[in-house]
Structure formats: C-alpha cells, structure tokens
Amino acid sequence: MKIKVKDADKNIKIIFPTCLVLNRLAALAAPKIFNKKLKQHGMELTSAQAVKLIKTLKRFRRRHKNWKLVEVNSADGEHIEIRL
Amino acid sequence: MDITLGERISTLRRQKELTQENLAKELNVSAQAVSKWENDQTCPDISLLPELARILGVTVDELLSGKTDMREVRMAKPDEEKNPDDLILRIIVDSTDGDKVRVNLPVPLIQAAIELGITHPKPGGSEALKNIDIGRIVELVRRGARGNLVEVEEPGGDRVLITVE
Numbered sequence: 196m197k198i199k200v201k202d203a204d205k206n207i208k209i210i211f212p213t214c215l216v217l218n219r220l221a222a223l224a225a226p227k228i229f230n231k232k233l234k235q236h237g238m239e240l241t242s243a244q245a246v247k248l249i250k251t252l253k254r255f256r257r258r259h260k261n262w263k264l265v266e267v268n269s270a271d272g273e274h275i276e277i278r279l
Numbered sequence: 280m281d282i283t284l285g286e287r288i289s290t291l292r293r294q295k296e297l298t299q300e301n302l303a304k305e306l307n308v309s310a311q312a313v314s315k316w317e318n319d320q321t322c323p324d325i326s327l328l329p330e331l332a333r334i335l336g337v338t339v340d341e342l343l344s345g346k347t348d349m350r351e352v353r354m355a356k357p358d359e360e361k362n363p364d365d366l367i368l369r370i371i372v373d374s375t376d377g378d379k380v381r382v383n384l385p386v387p388l389i390q391a392a393i394e395l396g397i398t399h400p401k402p403g404g405s406e407a408l409k410n411i412d413i414g415r416i417v418e419l420v421r422r423g424a425r426g427n428l429v430e431v432e433e434p435g436g437d438r439v440l441i442t443v444e
Contacts, residue, residue, distance in 0.1 A: 200360075212439070238395075238396055240395070244395045247387065247391055247394075247395070248391055248392065248395070251385070251387050251388050251391045252385070252388055254364070254387070255364065255385040255388060257292070258364070259290075259293070259385075260363060261367070262383065263381075263383055264382070264383060264384075265346060265380075265381070265382050265383075266379075266380075266381040267378070267379070267380050267381075268378070268379040269378050269379075270374075270376050270377025270378050
C-alpha cells in the first residue's frame with residue numbers, strides 16, 4: 196500500500212505491505228474501529244462481513260496491482276493518493 | 280493528477296489479458312519497450328498509436344486523453360464484455376472551490392458492500408451522492424450498462440460523475 200501526502204511544505208510517502216492492512220486480524224479489529232462511526236449512518240459491520248470485504252478487495256488487487264483507490268487534489272495544492 | 284499514458288496502456292493491456300510480450304509481438308517492438316511505456320520512461324512512437332489503440336480496443340483519442348466517448352450510457356457489446364470482476368466504478372467529484380476527489384471502487388467490492396447494507400458513499404462530503412441508489416447502479420452495470428451512468432450538478436456548482444468502465 197502506498198500513501199502519498201503532498202502539500203506546499205510536506206511530501207510524505209508511506210509504503211508498507213498491503214497484507215498488514217488487509218488481513219484476518221484487521222477484519223477482526225475493523226468492527227471495533229469503524230462501528231462507532233457506522234452506527235451514526237444506521238449500519239453495523241461484523242467481523243464476518245469485514246472478512247468478506249477484505250477477501251473481495253484482495254482478489255481484485257491481485258488482478259490490478261498498484262490500483263489507485265483514492266486521489267484527492269485540493270484547491271490549495273494538497274495532494275493525497277492511496278494505492279493498493 | 281490524472282492517470283498517465285503508461286498507466287492507461289498497462290490497465291488496458293491487462294483488461295485484454297495480454298502480456299507485455301504478446302503486445303510487443305503484435306506491434307513488432309521489444310517487450311522492454313512496452314515496459315518502458317508502461318513505466319512512463321518513454322512514449323510509444325506516433326506511428327504505432329493507431330495499431331496500439333486497435334489492439335487495446337480504444338480509439339487513439341481515448342488512449343491519449345484517457346477520456347472515453349461516454350457522454351451517454353451505452354450497453355457493452357458481447358465481444359468487448361469485460362469480466363464483471365474487473366469493472367471499476369469511478370466516482371468523480373469536482374467542487375466549485377477547486378477540490379477534486381477521485382474514488383475508484385471495484386464493482387465486486389460494491390456488490391459485497393451492498394449485501395452488507397453499506398450503500399451511502401459520500402466522497403468529498405458531497406450531498407449529491409447521498410440520494411444516489413448505488414444498488415440500482417450496480418444492477419445496471421450487471422445488465423451491461425457502461426459509461427457515465429450518473430451526472431449531477433449541485434445547485435452550488437459541484438459536479439458529481441459516476442462512470443463505469
């Protein structure tokens with residue numbers, strides 16, 4: 196996974212193995228991390244559901260390496276990019 | 280930052296399930312040349328562009344600009360039908376104050392999310408996306424709809440585009 200954050204005075208690049216994020220342990224921890232926010236939108240995530248989402252994501256990533264998930268360019272020149 | 284020509288060639292080649300060697304052979308160039316194009320170290324020779332575009336199943340204009348002629352929704356032809364697992368739903372949000380948000384979501388991931396009841400993406404905090412039924416969009420995609428499926432201009436001037444390719 197590559198995370199790039201760039202603005203006028205910072206240029207941060209973080210590269211780490213995607214498997215650190217997309218793994219079973221993360222799937223087990225995901226409900227505890229996200230459910231507080233998700234409940235505000237009337238949703239709830241279980242570990243089993245997180246496992247399914249992570250599996251789908253991993254399968255897609257295998258076929259599309261270096262796939263750009265998100266890119267944000269702000270008007271004041273900040274650039275954020277997440278690649279899997 | 281938009282997708283570079285190299286990234287576009289690489290994505291289209293993979294979609295056509297071609298290796299760099301296969302593509303190189305069809306164009307009578309070396310596999311290293313194709314690798315250099317895809318890594319944006321060099322660009323393909325102008326005389327190769329029509330043939331390259333034909334092999335990748337796009338027009339030269341689409342290949343160079345990355346903008347496909349998708350002003351209207353079109354139905355995928357059986358011979359150009361992609362594996363549904365390779366389809367990407369691009370959510371493009373351009374705000375009037377100059378912020379640009381691009382989210383590329385794999386269709387299978389959205390399908391899985393819908394099954395889990397997650398249906399309200401709001402990239403860039405756009406209110407326009409709040410009322411869009413992503414489930415319907417995925418249903419359209421499953422039936423073969425491609426192109427700009429949703430285009431919304433908010434009263435404030437923000438523009439939201441949902442494209443499937």
